[in-house]
Amino acid sequence: MPGRFLEAEEAVAEFVPSGATIAVGGMHMTAAPMALVTAMVRSGVRTGTLVTSPSASLQAELPVAAGLVDEIMSPYVGFEDLGLAPRFRKAVESGELRVVEIDEGSLTHALYAGAGGIPFLACPPGVDLTDIPRVSPELFRRVRNPFTGDEGWAIAGLRPDVTLLAAAEADEDGNVALGRFPFTDRLMALAARRLVVQVERTVDSGAMAARAPGDTIPGFLVSAVVVAPGGCLPTSYPGFYDRDEGAIRTYLKAARAPETLEAWLADLTGADPARGAEDS
Amino acid sequence: MTGAFSTSELMAVVMAREFRDGEVVVMGAVPALPLAAAMLAKSTHAPSLSYIVGGSGTVNATPIGLTTLSCDAALAPAPSALPLPEVVLLEGRGDALDVFCAGGLQIDAYGNCNLIAVGEWAAPALRGPGTVGLPFLPATKRSVIYAMDHSPRTFVERVDFVSGPGHPASPDEDRTYRGEGPSLVVTPLATLDFDPTTRRMRLRSVHPGVTEAEVAEATGFEPAPGPPVSETPPPSEEELTLLRRLDPGGLLSG
Numbered sequence: 001m002p003g004r005f006l007e008a009e010e011a012v013a014e015f016v017p018s019g020a021t022i023a024v025g026g027m028h029m030t031a032a033p034m035a036l037v038t039a040m041v042r043s044g045v046r047t048g049t050l051v052t053s054p055s056a057s058l059q060a061e062l063p064v065a066a067g068l069v070d071e072i073m074s075p076y077v078g079f080e081d082l083g084l085a086p087r088f089r090k091a092v093e094s095g096e097l098r099v100v101e102i103d104e105g106s107l108t109h110a111l112y113a114g115a116g117g118i119p120f121l122a123c124p125p126g127v128d129l130t131d132i133p134r135v136s137p138e139l140f141r142r143v144r145n146p147f148t149g150d151e152g153w154a155i156a157g158l159r160p161d162v163t164l165l166a167a168a169e170a171d172e173d174g175n176v177a178l179g180r181f182p183f184t185d186r187l188m189a190l191a192a193r194r195l196v197v198q199v200e201r202t203v204d205s206g207a208m209a210a211r212a213p214g215d216t217i218p219g220f221l222v223s224a225v226v227v228a229p230g231g232c233l234p235t236s237y238p239g240f241y242d243r244d245e246g247a248i249r250t251y252l253k254a255a256r257a258p259e260t261l262e263a264w265l266a267d268l269t270g271a272d273p274a275r276g277a278e279d280s
Numbered sequence: 281m282t283g284a285f286s287t288s289e290l291m292a293v294v295m296a297r298e299f300r301d302g303e304v305v306v307m308g309a310v311p312a313l314p315l316a317a318a319m320l321a322k323s324t325h326a327p328s329l330s331y332i333v334g335g336s337g338t339v340n341a342t343p344i345g346l347t348t349l350s351c352d353a354a355l356a357p358a359p360s361a362l363p364l365p366e367v368v369l370l371e372g373r374g375d376a377l378d379v380f381c382a383g384g385l386q387i388d389a390y391g392n393c394n395l396i397a398v399g400e401w402a403a404p405a406l407r408g409p410g411t412v413g414l415p416f417l418p419a420t421k422r423s424v425i426y427a428m429d430h431s432p433r434t435f436v437e438r439v440d441f442v443s444g445p446g447h448p449a450s451p452d453e454d455r456t457y458r459g460e461g462p463s464l465v466v467t468p469l470a471t472l473d474f475d476p477t478t479r480r481m482r483l484r485s486v487h488p489g490v491t492e493a494e495v496a497e498a499t500g501f502e503p504a505p506g507p508p509v510s511e512t513p514p515p516s517e518e519e520l521t522l523l524r525r526l527d528p529g530g531l532l533s534g
Contacts, residue, residue, distance in 0.1 A: 028350060031351075074410055075410045075411060076410035081312075092404065095403060101396065103410075104413040105372060105413065108368040124371075126415040130411070130415045130444070131443070132396075183351070236351075238351075239356075
């Protein structure tokens, strides 16, 4: 069934169950699905395992800061030139947040396997020389190459219960077009059991037909579309807006102390008029 | 004569000189320094150089001014761009890529990098951001390590967690490399390379105004002995002019 147009909170209520494995797209401070992640935090949805793209920023840091993540599987959580992710760091150091250690390559192959119904893939060289497989036995197992007899590591296929993505456009049938940099968002979409996409704007189906193969995700894979112009802020969406560095710095400053973080989170979750309407 | 230059400008020039014509360079997060180096190399001695910027997957992007962001829209005007999963495929394949630019919260005497955890992984004293693509270091031809902090905290005898593999610490260590491993380390104080036999890091040159004793003080392990240490050749006037043209915003000169 083609995707339906919903408000962010409605999409979260219907498609993002508590305790699920939830994947969030976008890379670094670009194309993070902040409208959807903020709606999750506002609704108090707990994430069982938060899976991120190879590099996440606020789309991982925010639910962690809100204390709503049990476990995180991410090759990178940070703010690139602005430094480490303060609450992610603190939560891991204090033992509140469990890490399923993974790297960019293994995550990409895990998603590819998940998307293709492949139970596991043999890892390419490199990760075998790190300490990562040793600390992530749930993801990495030893396998023998049936052709050469050589031993190596395998990475388990990964199927998120829900993937949350930001895209540029959707048409009325819920087909969505990704932006300039697809990152691993397509694999995260294809591997997911359910897919919720926030978009910057809607377009006619005719406009979608001009897109090159690989630019679009068909509506039949999309559970819900949320129209959220500016919905990646304070991260950027190429072709639409740059990151709001000031707003990110404001968060990083607020995250230094529990009281200021509480105030920042309250501001975020209380400032939405939709929540008031929903509650009444 | 050469005018005044910043430490970052010197580091960019040193890295640029390390890139050879025809090579393919890969860089990750906070790419300003390796991006400046690659663009400088391409405009001087390495016109056939190719460079891939991290998450963007762009090849030979020519942003107007340097960027500190690996997924910046400013990188979009590039003659080619790979979707990120295809960058990952090529990193695993290895033979398509020559130089991986890497760094770490900890970097050890054998060039292992750690971006994951200082202390015990399960209860870290410092949780790092994560390792992204560094496990692919040994799959590419060689790696260039750069660090903005040269202190005993960063330069340690042995990393607490190997997230970016360097050279094997002993000949008994069973490691199969496709590439040569780390070839050069560039810091705000010095350049270091690796003893061809023991693969242990050694001091190659100290930057102008820095003494060997200062580097020793800032390094948390005993470097391997090596040939006499020289002074890092400062940027030439041409290098500095070109570099500043690439960096009108002065990201490196500040």
